[in-house]
Amino acid sequence: MEPKLRIEGASKIYATKSGAVHALEDFSLDVHEGELVCILGPSGCGKTTLLWALSGLHALSSGRILLDGTPVVGPRPKEIGMIFQDANLLPWRNLRQNIEFPFEIKKRPVDGQRIDALLGETGLRDFVGSMPRELSGGMQQRASIVRALAQNPGVLLMDEPFGALDAFTRDEMNLLLMRLWSESGQTIVFVTHNISEAIFLADRVVVMTPRPGRLARVYEIDLPRPRTVEMMFESGFIELVQDMKRVVETGGRDLLEVE
Amino acid sequence: MSELRDEIPSFEKRTTADHGPIDWTGLTSIRGARSTMEVGSIIALFALVFFGLELILRWTNTPTYVFPKPIAVVRTLANEFTAVYAHHLWVTMYEFLAGYAIGSAVGLLLAALITQKPFAEKVIAPYVLIMVTTPMIAFVPFLRLKMGFGSWPLIIAVALAAGPMVMINSATGFRRTDLAKIALARSYGASTFQIFRKIRFPLALPMIIVGFMVGSIFGLLTAVGGEMVAASESGGLGERLVYYSSLARMDEFGAVILIIAALGVSIYVLFYFVGKRWASWEA
Numbered sequence: 001m002e003p004k005l006r007i008e009g010a011s012k013i014y015a016t017k018s019g020a021v022h023a024l025e026d027f028s029l030d031v032h033e034g035e036l037v038c039i040l041g042p043s044g045c046g047k048t049t050l051l052w053a054l055s056g057l058h059a060l061s062s063g064r065i066l067l068d069g070t071p072v073v074g075p076r077p078k079e080i081g082m083i084f085q086d087a088n089l090l091p092w093r094n095l096r097q098n099i100e101f102p103f104e105i106k107k108r109p110v111d112g113q114r115i116d117a118l119l120g121e122t123g124l125r126d127f128v129g130s131m132p133r134e135l136s137g138g139m140q141q142r143a144s145i146v147r148a149l150a151q152n153p154g155v156l157l158m159d160e161p162f163g164a165l166d167a168f169t170r171d172e173m174n175l176l177l178m179r180l181w182s183e184s185g186q187t188i189v190f191v192t193h194n195i196s197e198a199i200f201l202a203d204r205v206v207v208m209t210p211r212p213g214r215l216a217r218v219y220e221i222d223l224p225r226p227r228t229v230e231m232m233f234e235s236g237f238i239e240l241v242q243d244m245k246r247v248v249e250t251g252g253r254d255l256l257e258v259e
Numbered sequence: 260m261s262e263l264r265d266e267i268p269s270f271e272k273r274t275t276a277d278h279g280p281i282d283w284t285g286l287t288s289i290r291g292a293r294s295t296m297e298v299g300s301i302i303a304l305f306a307l308v309f310f311g312l313e314l315i316l317r318w319t320n321t322p323t324y325v326f327p328k329p330i331a332v333v334r335t336l337a338n339e340f341t342a343v344y345a346h347h348l349w350v351t352m353y354e355f356l357a358g359y360a361i362g363s364a365v366g367l368l369l370a371a372l373i374t375q376k377p378f379a380e381k382v383i384a385p386y387v388l389i390m391v392t393t394p395m396i397a398f399v400p401f402l403r404l405k406m407g408f409g410s411w412p413l414i415i416a417v418a419l420a421a422g423p424m425v426m427i428n429s430a431t432g433f434r435r436t437d438l439a440k441i442a443l444a445r446s447y448g449a450s451t452f453q454i455f456r457k458i459r460f461p462l463a464l465p466m467i468i469v470g471f472m473v474g475s476i477f478g479l480l481t482a483v484g485g486e487m488v489a490a491s492e493s494g495g496l497g498e499r500l501v502y503y504s505s506l507a508r509m510d511e512f513g514a515v516i517l518i519i520a521a522l523g524v525s526i527y528v529l530f531y532f533v534g535k536r537w538a539s540w541e542a
């Protein structure tokens with residue numbers, strides 16, 4: 001079966017005043033339709049760089065990305081929804097206007113029904129008139145998820161969406177995300193530097209090395225769904241966390257030798 | 260399909276608000292009054308200054324040609340407003356509003372244009388600075404010689420004074436870029452114009468409002484000052500100032516000053532509310 005997303009030998013070198021920065025090196029991965037893949041790696045390993053390339057926001061230095069078999073050479077607003085690091089709401093718009101922003105850009109009629117349903121599920125219905133700065137971090141991030149989901153994209157790219165949230169709120173948001181995903185069946189690429197978050201959410205976890213970002217190892221996660229917070233305290237889960245921690249720290253070198 | 264650009268995804272060094280947020284409350288300490296106590300004290304202090312001045316001037320027997328007494332000034336203003344001052348107020352307002360409209364429109368447009376190209380900005384910036392620091396009043400007599408005794412010399416001076424102020428502040432606003440927000444718009448397929456209208460412009464708006472405010476004060480001063488130097492045949496508030504002071508008619512002189520002060524305060528209050536409505540998201 002043809003993968004939904006195919007990343008082939010993706011490399012990215014930034015030219016800076018102090019020389020070339022190798023952010024991403026020969027990264028290859030297939031993501032299948034309806035799959036939730038987490039990309040895990042330490043800060044600065046090139047996760048955002050990879051996601052921006054996937055969403056067609058910037059070009060790779062070499063390699064290519066295929067979505068449904070066609071190369072991504074620019075934004076694909078019909079098929080891809082991007083959720084940015086921090087909620088990235090527009091501070092001069094209230095919550096409802098923020099959610100309607102993509103409709104304005106696409107010059108499409110606002111799908112009020114879909115928005116209302118999503119607002120209900122995310123518990124934001126009473127806050128549609130609030131300005132972003134009046135909302136908590138969790139609420140802002142929920143709003144940015146509603147903004148993306150209202151477009152009903154086939155592929156959702158999420159860049160550390162819950163990185164700035166406290167642990168409790170994060171668990172809550174992860175559960176919400178999985179519930180929404182189980183209803184919609186989107187393909188999700190979720191970037192995080194949090195190991196247990198990655199395992200908790202993913203069908204597969206892709207571990208990256210520190211800069212330059214390379215693929216260190218791929219883990220299949222066979223925890224049953226729907227998942228619960230309690231699963232994070234089971235011994236299998238904890239062992240997996242420790243294992244991944246080692247891979248992240250060593251860049252996967254020791255494991256490659258063992259296997 | 261849109262062309263790929265090599266943009267910077269680095270969120271570590273965030274580029275939000277290059278020039279720092281604009282603190283509307285920091286621009287001045289005046290805020291809307293909150294309670295009857297506050298309103299009461301504002302009125303009480305005003306009364307104290309007004310009548311205190313009156314009393315001091317009476318006790319010290321200060322002659323009117325040295326300093327007019329507040330009560331007499333207000334009486335003069337009230338009695339002769341429609342007969343005398345309304346006309347001159349209109350003359351000044353006309354020059355001011357026409358010049359301000361032209362100057363600020365051109366200033367805003369130029370700011371939006373030059374900030375698109377950093378190179379253009381570098382080349383043009385020194386001239387804008389020179390214009391900001393040049394007292395445009397100085398050109399009014401010269402313009403009179405060329406253009407006669409109508410309103411145009413003053414309209415032009417006002418435009419030249421207000422325009423660069425609007426431009427320099429608006430340019431600061433347009434220079435603020437927020438890559439994450441621009442990327443957001445692009446990810447939904449936004450065109451360059453949509454990015455300008457929906458991201459860059461709202462981001463710049465608080466600074467644009469500051470520019471319009473400073474520009475309007477500069478414009479008003481230039482209108483009045485220009486009339487003091489070389490008024491049109493219709494007069495104007497500045498022309499009245501020179502006229503009354505040359506005859507030592509200080510009550511009337513004071514009345515004109517009061518009108519100008521009222522204009523300044525009105526402009527201020529207007530922009531206070533404009534800022535509150537359109538720029539408060541940043542405060």
Ligand SMILES: Nc1ncnc2c1ncn2[C@@H]1O[C@H](COP(=O)(O)OP(=O)(O)O)[C@@H](O)[C@H]1O
Binds near residue numbers: 014022041045048
């Ligand atoms: N525009 C840029 N110019 C130079 N270096 C960059 C730029 N953007 C990112 N980098 C560098 O590339 C590396 C990867 O960045 P990024 O993709 O943001 O990592 P992550 O999202 O995993 O934290 C980092 O070392 C970062 O400093």
Ligand SMILES: [Mg+2]
Binds near residue numbers: 044049085160
């Ligand atoms: Mg990142």
